[in-house]
Amino acid sequence: MEMAVCLKHVPEHAEIRWENGRWAIDRGGVPGRINPQDLEALEVALQLREIKGGRVTLLSMGPPQALESLMEALAMGADRAFLISDPALAGSDTLATSRSLAAALNRLEPRADLVLCGCRSSDSDTGQVGPQVAEELGLPYLGYALEVEIKQNHVYVLRRLDRRLQKLRATIPAVVGVLRAPRRPRDVCLGAVGKAFQSKECHMWNLRDLGLKTEQVGLRGSATVLVGLKEPSHGRQGKVLALPPHQAVEVILEALRRNHVLP
């Protein structure tokens, strides 16, 4: 069983500042981590390997810092890792991102029988990359997975979709978007990261390695253009009162009456 897990290295928190009349996002020096749902996908892959044997390959697209996440995932038990990193990839929307990831998946030797990823990333939260990778590869996509099983050449997925619980089946190769693993993702013991660093394969691929041209990725290969960032105006009244308890209760009751919760 050849499995590939797509991981995104996401900032713990991006520093956002208003600078010279525009929003600047500072990711430099901000610690990153494995996108939580991708971690669930990795856990699913490791559990499947325990049953089926085979290999778990990691794939990430991002800046060189993303190696930290790949090392951590190798320490959790994955077998090898590939980082797609190239300055030309900066500013890729999901269309361009899925193009790069699909190109990398097509270059893996041997090809993956099962591609796993999280359903959404904690930073951009579009949930679009998984389905778009499947579309680019021409493979079935099974999202929102809670349980994943392999029998012969089929993948079975239990998933939650819009207040329904569904049991799905598809022929492998297939792409599975994981919402949650049945078990909590395993911890990495101290020292395992260093060991992984010394003993496991970790490759870097740039655009040329993928056989892609600069106009297919990054800003030029993206269909959407960011034209502005603004602070949400919640349109809230924002009245803040520091009150002793009996007055606080009065004010709350008044608000309940005004909003027709109480007569």
Next chain:
Amino acid sequence: METKSAEVWVFGDYRDYRRNRVTLELIAKARELAERLSSRCAVAVLGWNTAPYVMEYIAHGAEAIYVMEAPQLALFRSRIFTEALCHMIRLYEPAIFLVGGTDFGREFAPRVAKRLHTGLSSDCVGLEIDESNGLLVQTTPAFGGRLLAQVITPETRPQMATVRPGVFKERPHDETASAQVIYLEPGEFCQAEDVELLHEEELQDDGARLEDASLVVSVGLGAADPKRFQQSLHLARLLGGQIGGTRPLVKKGILAEERMIGQTGRSISPKLLISLGTSGALQYTAGIQNSQFIIALDRNPDAPIFRQADLGIVGNIEEILPRLLRTLEETQRGREEVAHA
């Protein structure tokens, strides 16, 4: 560069029709956008026995309906729907295609966008036409809702967006409305599904009640001790509402996961939200923005939640909450006595 019909299309997601209003909300918005573009708004309906929904969409403001009927389309499955929608879009070239941000919508819209090599923004909370160039400006939350990004799709068509439910208001039902209905032949692609649905059951979903509730009491770490949590639960019951809370409470095992509010939990849109001891982390506030009125209680005057609330009360929850419950119980008893008198 502009397409020939330049219509504004909405995906007709009629599953769970009574409860899931996002398609109706989008028709209202699409109609407004279409007026700006001097075109018309249309709904793409795929399925089997869809006539009642077609009528509903017309009554709610659709000016045209494109219908594809086939037994294979009775179930919402993303591969077949992708194929069918791409076929329709290539035929009629709408300028804009909007999809409700349901689980299904957010799984199949990316595939349509990918196949048509066009852009897609997700979970939009605002849609406007830029008068200077006729482009759709899509407002989408960024950085966990801390900022709003404005995105355009300048070159490719259609301009696509998935839209957060509950953001736009549906139009009133008008039985006298009429529209053009265009029936399309289902093609070969109706055989194309690559994922089999073996079994499906409706979830008796606790969290759904939270999403549909008109009043929610939400609990954070500042009210997470057992006594306070019980009181919060009691408050929700007294006011006929639902209980929800933040991620730390789920992690502590105090609250069921389906009642978690926030970016990775439920998005709620009650008429009134009472937020107790929630400091206002981004992860949480992303899920409460559609509440009509927010009352927040916290002991820390600098808690970010106060910037998101209509009414913020800085005070001691341990004293305020029991007192509030006592008062509510007394008022209720008083009302019951009057009723029995």
